[in-house]
Amino acid sequence: MINFELQEEDSNSTLIVNGQLTIACATELKDALMKLYESSKSLFLDLANVNSIDTSCLQLLCAAHKSCMNSDRTIEMKDELSESFKQSVTDAGYIRKGNCNANYSSSCFWANDEKGQL
Amino acid sequence: MSSADQHKETYREEAYELLELLESSLMELEDRKDDSELIDSIFRALHTIKGSGSMFGFDDIAAFTHEVETVFDMVRNNEIKVTKELIDLTLSSQDHILVMLNGEDDQNSSKSRGDKIISSLKELLPLEEKIEDTSEQTGNKDDSPAESGRETIYRINFHPHPEIFSTGLNPVLLLDELRELGHCNILAHTDSVPKLQNIDPESCYTYWDAVLTTDKGINAIKDVFIFVEDDCELEIEVIGTSDEFEDGFESKKIGEIFIERGYITREAFDDVLNQKTRIGERLVDAGLVGAQEVESALIEQQHIKKFQSTHEKKEPTSSIRVSSEKLDCLVNLVGELVTVQARLTQTAATSSDPRLNLIAEEVERLTEELRDNTMSVRMVPIGSMFSKFKRLIRDLSGEIGKEIEMTTDGAETELDKTVIEKLNDPLVHLIRNSVDHGIEPPEDRELIGKPRKGTVHLSARHSGANVLIEITDDGAGLDVDAIRAKAIERGIIDPEAEMSENEIFSLILAAGFSTAKTVTSVSGRGVGMDVVKRNIEALRGSIDIKSQKGKGSTITLKLPLTLAIIDGLLVKLGEDSFVLPLSLVEECIELTDEDIAKAHGRKIANVRGEIVPYISLREKFFVNGSKPDIEQIVIARVDDHRVGFVVDDVIGEHQTVIKSLGSFYKHVEGVSGATILGDGSVALIIDIPKLIQTAEIDEAAKSNHDQFEYQTN
Secondary structure (H helix, E strand, C coil): CEEEEEEEECCEEEEEEEEEECHHHHHHHHHHHHHHHHHCCEEEEEEEEEEEECHHHHHHHHHHHHHHHHCCCEEEEECCCCHHHHHHHHHCCCCECCCCCCCCCCCCCCECCCCCCC | CCHHHHHHHHHHHHHHHHHHHHHHHHHHHHHCCCCHHHHHHHHHHHHHHHHHHHHCCCHHHHHHHHHHHHHHHHHHCCCCCCCHHHHHHHHHHHHHHHHHHHCCCCHHHHHHHHHHHHHHHHHCCCCCCCHHHHHHHHHHCCCCCCCCCCCEEEEEEEEECHHHHHHCCCHHHHHHHHHHCCEEEEEEECCCCCCHHHCCCCCCCCEEEEEEEECCCHHHHHHHCHHHHHHEEEEEEEEEEHHHHHCCCCCCCHHHHHHHHCCCCHHHHHHHHCCCCCHHHHHHHCCCCCHHHHHHHHHHHHHHHHHHHHHCCCCCCCCCCCCHHHHHHHHHHHHHHHHHHHHHHHHHHHCCCHHHHHHHHHHHHHHHHHHHHHHHHCEEECHHHHHHHHHHHHHHHHHHCCCEEEEEECCCCEEEHHHHHHHHHHHHHHHHHHHHHHCCCHHHHHHCCCCCCEEEEEEEEEECCEEEEEEEECCCCCCHHHHHHHHHHCCCCCCCCCCCHHHHHHHCCCCCCCCCCCCCCCCCCCCCHHHHHHHHHHCCCEEEEEEECCCEEEEEEEEECCCCEEEEEEEEECCEEEEEEHHHEEEEEEECHHHHHHCCCCCEEEECCEEEEEEEHHHHCCCCCCCCCCEEEEEEEECCEEEEEEECEEEEEEEEECECCCHHHCCCCCEEEEEECCCCCEEEEECHHHHHHHHHHHHHHHHHHHHHHHHHC
16 A cells, blocks of 8 residues: 655655555555645655665655756655665665765765765 | 604694694584584695695594595585585594594504594585586686685676556565575666656666675676566676685776766866866766766675675784793783882882982883783683583583474683693583483473573673683483482581572582482492582682573682782781772771671671671781771672671772682682782782681581570580
């Protein structure tokens, strides 16, 4: 079961997701992300209650990030991600030290800090 | 000794060491039957024994070992698998070589035993192959590392087609399978992921680079992707093998990796190289390579570096054999030096020449370092004993039909060499006890809900100035009642006597005590535990027994780290000086006449609310003269008790070189040796635990006596 909720306050918008992010809900995720994108310029993702995420949804998050970087928006992770979420990211090989080729300074979601934590 | 004999002696010593190594490697191999490094080292040991043997005239050993070596060569080449039988036979071979080395056997029985072992070994060889025919098998295989069991590094690029999700595939599962093949670093590339507005949520835009070190061969990797062959682009390349790396193959430079992967041309690379910043950054800046590619290549570089460091043939740390006599001599000299240095420091303190003080300080510093170094020269890790015991347990448990496993902890803990040698017999005895009396037969264990296999756990660790060695078993534990009954039967204790559990356990350390119903070859004769106790006490150690009926027992041996030099507290009693081992001392407080009066004749002191009994050393040692008005109580902790010792004055810390008092004074209680002070006088070293023990006995006797008197009056 997946649940998307868009919270808008002042100039911030937060997309809260509960459940598991898999390809079954990928289209829903894209729609939710699009709504988030259109709602404001200062965006947040609250994925604290997401236990796992597969490749299709990881891609979507990257896509959202790219769009924001290209349109003068900011998008950040709100709060801590769960250990199992981080494990999904690691298993998919998405953890990285630097940025991908799009080179969006230091805002990549998957970048490690010095301790190797997301 | 003639030079030929001397060579033979040298060979023998080397062979003993190799046989020990062989034995412990074989024990390890039993748990890790596929470990090729172990198999290699076993083969090398056999090979050396054979080679040196024939060189020094031990032809029988060489001939025998040759057969064993041949079998292990086949194991090395994966032509025979390692089985328990093979290990058993090889262990028997090792025993046989040992017997031959010692020259214990007569020729005929030795040869027949050797032949028997060899024919059993030959039976393990695969039927189709005789030893002469290995050439046919190997001719077919090319040298590609893909087939052999050697570790190889592969670069894998997995680029699935966008529709791959619609086949129901989760690519991460494939990545996990790759990880199971060995050590793997994986990086996902997301540069093809379009912007949110344009992305198709059900298409795959990600591709992956992986660097994998595995010994499973390239086919195992291909197998991972076998079901998606048609739905992806897959590239697998070998970038190195363990052989190449052992020969000092240089860690791959990033640029090389780029060029190999076809990201850039060599010319473009060389151009950028002529500038000064880090190559990866430069290439990214020059737009020749993406940041993602750099990261991926960096991962490969790290992976290779890691692989190299674990595979570099470990240089044997060069070592040299020294006779124990020379070492003892050295330790003695260091001891003398410490004494003289103490005198120097004392003299310098009272002299008016400041330069002397400076020099004395430096001498003190150097002497301390020399002392620590020399002590550590004699320190040997206890691990070598542990491996021997593993073998002992294996053989013993087989003999009596029990299933027992030995686990260890702290094999790297170091002990003085002489201590280790003297520990051997007591430990063997304690382990035999656990095996014989402690662990129950497998059927019995199952009946009471325990796992079939019993465990004997040996651990060693440093604790303060001591080493604690524990032998724990999960067997039947000690039966307090049986021990008590036996002790009463033997007249060792009074039937009415009230004793704590600990005290009853300690009874088993008395001579002639054994609750075993039958005497076996292994134990039960009752001559063991008291000898163990004496041996441990001779090392200035102590034994503690803890047990729970039905659950198991733990025997803890506490031994001092060094025998020769300890940190002591120098105290004065009248004209004489004494030394108390500093490791046991916790604090010093004053004792005034008032305090004594307050205690109403009982020798106790109030230390921050705690009652601490004390012993007056003046009384104990019959010191002449009258006591000072204010005395000092040195409070020591032994086990969990705090006891005070009253002295006239506490001088301070003193590096104490322990000199034995000689056999004449061996039975003096309460004194464990002596030391020579800076001014040449002798100070006796006090045996605190012993003093406490005798004081307790005295007290008990006294109160009994008082009671008795009271009753008869």
